[in-house]
Amino acid sequence: MFGRAQRLAFIGAWLVGAAGAAHAIQDCELDGAPINTSNGNTTAGKTGLIRCKDRDSGEVQREQQLQNGVFMGLVRYYEKGKLLKEHSVNAKGNMDGRAREFVPATGQVLRDALYSDGSEVGLVRGIYPSGQLRRLSFASSEAGSSGERAYVEYTERGQLSALRCADKPVLAPVIDDSKLCGFASAGTPSQVELFDGKGTLRMRVSYAAGKRVRNENLYDNGKPQTQDEIVGNQRTERRFSSEGVKRREVLWLLVERGAVKQREQEFSEQGSLVRDQRWTAAAEPLIDDSFYLNGQPRSKSVYAGTGDARTVDMAQFHDNGQRSMQGRYLAAGRSSRQMPIGTHQSFDDKGVLVAESVYDDKGRVTRERAFDENGKLQRDDEVFEDGSRKAFAK
Structure with a gap:
């Protein structure tokens, strides 16, 4: 029984x-x-x-x-x-053992695979009712690399639509993935185009020794939408408008356990740079600059020091290039909150000093001065902890 x-x-x-x-x-x-x-x-x-x-x-x-x-x-x-x-x-x-599926009316094979105790092994074929290859994959049951390791997919037109590579060629003799995946020419990445079901080019990808080193997604008009590229230990991501204008670029440093952002740039609809941020290899902010659409600087931030002594010098500008504000802040830790210290100054659009504030090491304002349009001192106050003030002794 x-x-x-x-x-x-x-x-x-x-x-x-x-x-x-x-x-x-x-x-x-x-x-x-x-x-x-x-x-x-x-x-x-x-x-x-x-x-x-x-x-x-x-x-x-x-x-x-x-x-x-x-x-x-x-x-x-x-x-x-x-x-x-x-x-x-x-x-x-x-x-x-072998497993197959068919079109009952014609007997055309739709799927052809091998199993070992419930797991797919070796080459697995998916086929369109027309007989055109739809999908080819390679599955392994070996410990540490079990499951689907590589595949290619085709449209009904016979155009390549998707690709995943393994760490070595595994799709032969049906598909030459040594060429598709960049194993054939040492050091020279492959160049592969992927299409949708309507025959429209959707992506360009490049592989080197089975690793994807570049991919580019395209808009309907054929212009690039996104790009992702690896060169050495750096990875660069780019995003474009449908008119082909670069709107964003991010540079990453590839490390053992992931990636550390090194630089991020944002661009206007016309392609001009509107923000530029940089980080250290330890992922700490280094520079943060922004720009007006006319190309003049809007703000500049420069970080220095380490630990609790880390500071950032900030400057803001009028759209004619003249400074509007400058000052230093404590920027300890990863908090976005920054504490003003030292002397902070404000300027008019002609570059004339109009106001000045002095902060102590706890971020409290201790002195405020005001100037007229000619830069002549108009007011000089000592500021106390309770907010009260008095004219600074001369």
Whole structure:
């Protein structure tokens, strides 16, 4: 008598195969003798081919081999009397060996794969009803590299639409992935174009020894949308408008456990630089500059020091290039909150000093001065902790 797990596996497979005929009643037989596949007593110790037919139409819907009471061997499903799919199972009920799916009307193979104790192994083919290759993948059951490791996909037009490479060529002899994945020419990345179902070029990718080193996504008009490129230990990301104008560029330093942002630039719709940020290899801010659309500086921030003594010198500008403000802040830690220290000055659009504030090492203002349009001192106050003030002693 076969076990409960095997009965459940067989019943589950039957439910999958009979999904298109959920309300049909099947009559099963073994070597011409009626059996009940849900009753282990009718199959115990028996060997042969079970065949199940639709009671109303008499069409074969399922076949499965039985070996000494165990559902093991070939399994076939039919649709209107035509073969729909077939595979084999081992004594544990797991798929083992070749598995195929078909177009019932024509017999065209739609999928062709090999299994080892329930896992796909080797080359797996997916095929369009026309016979054109749709997908080819390579699967491994080895420890540490199990599962799908590489694949290519094609449109019905036969154009390449997707690509994933392994650490070595694995798709031969069906596909020459040594060339596609940059193994054929040492040091020279491959150049691959990917298309959508309408035949429109959607992406350009490059691989070197199986690693993707560049990819470019395209708009409908063929202009670049995004770019991602690796050179040495640096990775560069770019984003473009649909008119082909670069709007953003980010440079990363590749390290053992990921990547550290080194520089980020933002550009206007016309392509002029509007912001430029830089970081150290330890991911600490280094420079943060912004610009007006006329090209003049808008603000500049320069970081220095380490730890609790880390500071940032900031300057802001009028759109004619004249400074409007400058001062220093404490920028300890990763908090965006910064504390003013030292002397901070404000200027008019002619560059004339109009105001000045002095802060102590706790960020408290201690002195304020005001000047007229000619730079002549008008007010000089000492400021106290409670906000009160008095004219600074001369």
